[in-house]
Amino acid sequence: MPSNQQRREVAKNKLEQQLKARAKQDRRRNILTIVGAVVAALVVAAAAVGVYKLTAGSQNNDSTQASNDTNDESFDEIFDSQFEEPDFAALPESRSEPLPPTVDCEYFDSRMPGVRDVDRPQGENVPTEGTVAVTIDMSEGPVELTLDRAKSPCTVNSFVSLAEQGYFNDTECHRLVTGGIFVLQCGDPSATGTGGPGYEFHDEFPHDQFDSPRSEMTIYPRGTVAMANAGESTNGSQFFLVYDDSPLPPLYNVFGEISDDGLNVIDAIAEGGAPGNEGVPNIPADIKTITVGG
Template identity: 55%
Template sequence: MMRTTTLLAATGVAVFLLAGCSSNASDTATTSTTQSTTSAAPTTTAPPLDMSQFGVLPPVSEPEASSTTCEYPEATPAIRDNTAPATDGVSTVGTVDVAITTSQGPIGLTLDRAEAPCTVNSFTSLASQGYFDETICHRLTTTEGLEVLQCGDPSGQGNRGPGYEFANEYPTTAYPVGDPAASEPVVYPRGTVAMANAGPDTNGSQFFLVYEDSVLPPQYTVFGTIDEEGLATLDAVAAAGVSTPGNDGPPNAEVTLQSVTT
């Protein structure tokens, strides 16, 4: 069965947004008895979302060793042929620069192995095999509190992956098992790269690029940052809006990942 890999917390964010809205009653102005009564249109203004009411991402812990072992169990058959990444001797040290050429402009990433070694290992493996090349970013979200571009599914539908899954890493692993704080919303800052999923430990190939501070529970693995040139590209895509009604759907300015190289 195919599952949609997405930001499942979007509904939760909407709840917080609704809690912050206010609606003013209609204003009615009455003139003299010789003139008709007119009513001004009601004005409803949502105040800016107060990000200070949400938590922040926890500190990144120093890795206990310079390498680790990862697991990539089989999942729904891959939408595009690839070989699963190596599982032993995966580095936990240093960063990896990624150059993404898109139809809307360049996006540079810096991936952090200390944050998420198994995620970085998977992403760089897929990139080296051309898995992401000539694929579209299928989802743009422009709601205040959730402003991201989601990519990484060669089908363009948001429900397929590389044929394997792997466990959440930072920030999920920064919380003790059973800690309720692991479900409380935190701010994913502008410039964050994180994995989309269909629930805990279902990471595959889909990822999202945060172009404005976004509120999510810490259940989406953070594995890098976006450079300034990339943010400018994302800002332009976001400014063009969404091609379907509402604030969540395919971007008007279609984004094709032409190449993803390390």
């Protein structure tokens, strides 16, 4: 009959094996997720309007692959060996050289008509200095943003113009992604992922800080506010709020930050999840109004 000491040793060994197996599976899943995100992000230009749908889709496929290959010995050998996860560059904190005090912004016809009637922003002598305080009054609580003219002045100018015209009022954030990248996407009154204001504008920061932005991978940090697009210079009204660090190419105009309290609101929405880790959030994320200024 085994002694208490022997039983404890058996239990300890069993626990260690379980922990090792769990760590191996987690490591495998993380590696596959990252690789899938990298590959998908490099072909992001082929995606429809929205934030890199291929990235989130690859996350789902990779998770399935990982679970199906649990007992594959050759697969296990790969993940038992030392594997360095890709080291993505951090986004620049600011421009390498500041812009002149004002710039001219071009707002040109989009390929699709606007889903709401709005005037185009005034594009001459747009300021490049200072910040703009914005509050998104959402169904789950207020989300305060600080918009940065120095990074993407034409983006800030457009966002403020749309907000002041009530373009975003009574709309829903139609897309939550909870795997691979971590974003809540808003700004489309049609809630289809294809809607916009009827005009588009050029890419700004950080796109213009890289020689080959489409071949780079960076981390969009938690708290970032950036524009969604459907390819080069297709920015319109859709934007996304990053609630956890997300690997992406530097192709999406960064134009502000989310306050800590605002992130708490987004976190609560994200915790509710979305069908299949990507889609309409289970907890409604409706925008009542967006107010500019204190």
